[in-house]
Amino acid sequence: MKHCLLSWWRRCFARDANANFAAVDWGRLCRQIPLLQGLNGDELEQLQRLALQFLRQKSITPLGVRPRPEQLAAMALQACLPILYLGLDWYRNFYEIILLPAPVERHEELAFGEGWQEEGSSHLGEAWEQGPVVLVWPEVLHDGQWDGYHLVIHELVHKLDMLADGVANGMPPERPGVPIARWQRELETVYAEVCRCHEAAQACCLDEQACDGLDELFAIASECFFSQPLALQAQFPELYRLLALWYQQDPAQRQPRETRRRHGHAALAG
Numbered sequence: 590m591k592h593c594l595l596s597w598w599r600r601c602f603a604r605d606a607n608a609n610f611a612a613v614d615w616g617r618l619c620r621q622i623p624l625l626q627g628l629n630g631d632e633l634e635q636l637q638r639l640a641l642q643f644l645r646q647k648s649i650t651p652l653g654v655r656p657r658p659e660q661l662a663a664m665a666l667q668a669c670l671p672i673l674y675l676g677l678d679w680y681r682n683f684y685e686i687i688l689l690p691a692p693v694e695r696h697e698e699l700a701f702g703e704g705w706q707e708e709g710s711s712h713l714g715e716a717w718e719q720g721p722v723v724l725v726w727p728e729v730l731h732d733g734q735w736d737g738y739h740l741v742i743h744e745l746v747h748k749l750d751m752l753a754d755g756v757a758n759g760m761p762p763e764r765p766g767v768p769i770a771r772w773q774r775e776l777e778t779v780y781a782e783v784c785r786c787h788e789a790a791q792a793c794c795l796d797e798q799a800c801d802g803l804d805e806l807f808a809i810a811s812e813c814f815f816s817q818p819l820a821l822q823a824q825f826p827e828l829y830r831l832l833a834l835w836y837q838q839d840p841a842q843r844q845p846r847e848t849r850r851r852h853g854h855a856a857l858a859g
């Protein structure tokens with residue numbers, strides 16, 4: 590059904606996304622994105638190289654929206670932040686990014702007691718196994734702040750997660766210095782603590798959506814790692830340390846102290 594709907598949308602609304610990025614002032618764009626503050630000159634150059642390759646390699650399909658070239662460039666810069674020290678090959682398991690004008694509404698029949706109950710949910714983004722990444726374009730435009738929330742990073746981390754065995758389960762490929770058994774133990778420990786915090790209505794820098802499973806915990810912790818790293822480091826220092834080893838980055842060194850918040854995740858990404 591999803592595929593039929595998207596085919597119909599494509600026929601009706603798809604626009605040529607082969608924008609010309611030659612006119613994009615990459616340096617100015619980087620300075621306008623708060624999340625890129627603190628990256629050094631070499632890192633910004635590498636990020637721009639990756640972003641251009643990303644835009645060349647990935648097929649971007651806007652359905653009912655008209656992104657400008659500099660907006661797509663800003664999205665690509667931030668999309669490449671997690672793989673700044675890994676390389677674009679880590680995004681080899683998807684080819685298409687679909688941009689939608691509004692959240693995806695899902696209605697599912699769930700077992701409830703002895704019967705069934707219909708539950709609706711709203712998604713700002715989705716990462717399909719063996720399929721594209723779907724993003725709600727107006728929400729993508731909110732990305733880039735030190736606010737703990739980042740739709741593009743969230744969905745692309747699901748794709749990194751799927752690289753190991755094709756499914757999102759919080760277990761991405763093993764990285765040097767991060768044995769997968771150590772990673773799993775820490776994720777399970779943090780998962781229990783996040784769920785306990787939310788059940789007790791205590792402050793937590795990770796959104797309640799992290800309690801949906803280790804896959805969501807990995808995606809939400811990564812959002813926080815890149816866009817509220819000081820809060821993550823303060824509350825879950827060992828998880829922060831493992832993520833820093835995994836991504837080979839230390840964003841807490843980049844975050845301006847005055848932008849630290851105790852909370853910061855809007856739960857709608859899928």
Ligand SMILES: [Zn+2]
Binds near residue numbers: 747858
């Ligand atoms: Zn998710």
